[in-house]
Amino acid sequence: MWEAESHPQWQDYSLVCFAALACPLARFLLDSCVFQRLAERAIFPDGENNLKKIVRDSRRKKIPKFMESAWKLTYYTATVVLALLVTYKEPWFGNTNAFWHGWPNQSLKSFRVGSIVLVLHDVSDIFLESAKLCKYSGSELGASVLFGLFALSWGLLRLVYFPFWIIRSTSLDIIEHLDKSNPLHTIQYYAFNTLLLTLLIIHIYWWWLICRMISRQLQLQGRIPDDVRSDSDDD
Template structure:
């Protein structure tokens, strides 16, 4: 006796009273099949290769036009023993580790702490890398939004959400919607493939959850023929992501403070409108309530709505971060991006920052921060004994 449940049992994927034979009414090209999802695997690999070429050859010229430059960093003095400890054990030594390293290297506690702080700064991603990542996502989201809008603007369910459930699940799938699905699924698959090498930010865990939920949502909605509502979800999300990535691009450039401010305000407005108003009141409402006018609940109905709830929970989390940024923006105290411009594993104490990723919405004094002048003076020669002098010069530069 087979103890394992049948994964493709009808009660998992189809409403009560509907069988797989009913789906045979659709032509082969109009019916979504699980094996179609295999197309997303080579597409994900193709996106990885295309992104590499884009960030190598296309993003640098765009960055130069926007004035993107890497900040001058103070490098840690070569120390094989400290480097070995840093790479093999920990980049943040405890007090007992510092005592051990003092006896091992013959250095003072302050010298060791300074070396590890500078070494952590060396591992921070440069501005050009951040800009390349933001530019790649901007162009994809822009292309996906324009393409998605073009293939949905003339569909009845774009204007009337009840059309998403008319004759469900026996709904023909058009080829344009098939490729819209596969390209989005391949893109998010490529993000998961590169998750270990991309810049890790404060919301790294939430990003992983978001990508996984998106992949599961797209895959399941395709197999269960939730394609109509799925296309609306993708289009809604891409609209705000375009503005987010464009704001990052101008943030990394120089002389674009006002442009970044405007884009940030527009992004925050679109985010709250689409993610906190339209998404729960229209998308989730139609999947929870309006769909029940056509069929009775089944396992796929609950699973699909749970995934939508997970996305909505992430929206609330990011909305809280945006509100903090809006508050600092209105008070003129925002110097750092609460989410996008801070590395999660390399975050430094505020009092020990030698350089930071400053947002253009900060004050003009912050914009004119003269790090190269400081680094060309006593820092390179004797950073440990001149920390007080460096601090004074930083205040004067500001």
């Protein structure tokens, strides 16, 4: 509840230092103990020795990419779960009008909006990285299904919910809580919304790229094509 919010203490920032050290260490351990073996088993299900050298070398190039996507999947899943655990019981989780209850005396004025924006964005990335893992391991059907879920979640969350609920709230709902005589409030209002609108423009551009990939996927009868962002990318 927002009544229980408090301003951060200096010791709270120690969590930032802990995360900065823990994330690289976690990736190193997962790469060494889990992802490397998982990639080899997924990419070489019948054993590497039975493959021709050209095919074997081509597949081995996918191992670092598999490990990269596996780490991203782990990270995005962890951030979404953590964000949901922190926010899903809050009254502002499903009610954008409640973003501004107690504003501008909230402990962190943009925490509520930022938490929801984080969840909206990272959910789509979970599907994307899962699709990449399927593609690297040779499962075209799994890659196609997961990429479809990625495109669907992107369109609904980033191009519908994000502008028509989140940005609408940060642009309109907040106005009655603004102190127009306080120039700091005005600066915060325009700066924050400028950043969110810039993010929306980026989403629209990426949606155009996603539509190009979907078009190519249909031309290839459902097979996921190479990444349209770069002609040199051999994903």
